[in-house]
Amino acid sequence: MKKVEDPVADTERSRSEHNRRIEDPEHSRKVRVRIAPSPTGVPHIGNTRTVLFNWLFARKNKGKFVVRIEDTDRQRLQEGSLEKILEILDFLGLSWDEGPNVGGDFGPYIQSERKDLYQKYAKDLTQKGFAYEDEGAIRLKVEKGKSWSWNDLIHGEISFKSDVIEDFVILKSDGFPTYHLGVVVDDHLMEITDVLRGDEWISSTPKHLMLYEALGWQPPKFAHLPVIVGPDKSKLSKRHGAKSILDYKEEGYLPQALINFMVLLGWSPPPEVARRNIGEKEKELFTLEELTKIFSIDRVNTTSPVFNIEKLNWFNKKYLQMLSLPDLIGKIKDFSSRAIRTDDRQLSQIVNLVRDRMTTLTDFDKYASIFFEKGSEKPPGKEKVENAQKALQSITNWNEKAITQTLDKWIQENNLSAGDFKNTLRLSVFADNTPPIYQSLAVLSKEETLKRIEAALK
């Protein structure tokens, strides 16, 4: 997204470029894909996986990836959703390669800014007799008795009889194109070579094919991705936690985890990449970088995968574990005001102790809270607590090593059960589950520890 040039805004120039590409086999083979979100809401896992696949497909084939906002439904527009769509792309690290100049950077293409174009083509079609006016709208005439088919990159041959399709609106009476016209015109003008979109578009594809033919254009290749479904196998909806990617971001999920999770929903790496020997554990963790090398459209499944949060959680945990301590601390600070207020030395001690327990970044507060305030478990009997108190008082240097030495010695000398003694410490000082107790004590000051013991005695 550095140098700004927009081959599409200027249609004429785009045409000549197109011609040149046809003559030049290198260029004509160049892959170009797009994503076409409509700003009517915030993308969820399903939409976003389509974005990911497009992006990977472009990168794998050293092609271009463009973003086009399909905002032709003026009623359903939702304030701020464009920004959120872009924020998701940014969060996941999926950058696009061209677009109109917006403050020296590439912006997405916006259909509402290209309204005239669609009207022009709709008029052309009307004049040529392929379309007609109907109550202020323009409909495409569907010729009966024809069969329309294409070789889907994922599903293989699919065909429809034109008899099941009625004349359909291509230009609405408000002057905006319907999806069908908009998508065909733009995909052609933007020289999109491969359309990767959700399965729900399969039945619309014949309409698009008709438009390509009426307009005298060559259609792109189509790949219809099975859509992610909820536990009840129907479309992902809010009810099933079809939360937006931004929600997951706020809950402390890492982009790496989200990407890894999404890519394995309906796609799998070639066996030789996943596993070297039979019976050996298969590789499941992939970075975006690796994916750009091994992704391929023919390994996309034909079935709709069910969204499963457990697996996402597992990925997140894994990626959290892989983060370096400074990186992890940095991210935790974005989620915990308490972490910001804690001094670095103590904070890294705490993070080291609780990191294996965290599923998401917001879990930090959950597991670290015991270092700031006591939990709610009841303390053990008074005698035991007093004994623990004496033991703690006898520690001179308050650090993990000294604590360990002194207390282990105390256990020996007083002939105590180690487990029982440690549990007493845990319950009277933290009143909750803790990481290994000596290390946990070392996080607190001696003063704070004794204060807590004192409180346990009351």
Next chain:
RNA sequence: GCCGCUUUCGUCUAGUGGCCCAGGACACAGCGUUCUCAACGCUGUAACACCGGUUCGACUCCGGUAAGCGGCACCA
């Protein structure tokens, strides 16, 4: 209703006629480790929708049935 898509463990999937009485992962259970909770290690439970063909041989090929889902808007 019409049209289309789909069908391997609960879930994500591997598998392209014999390597599969089906492999891996998540989840679950048990065991180990252990001061609690985790983490970690090991083990285990669990699937080719159904019926016919083709074939010496079918998860893999063909046909049908069933079920699920999607589309059939001046929404995308």
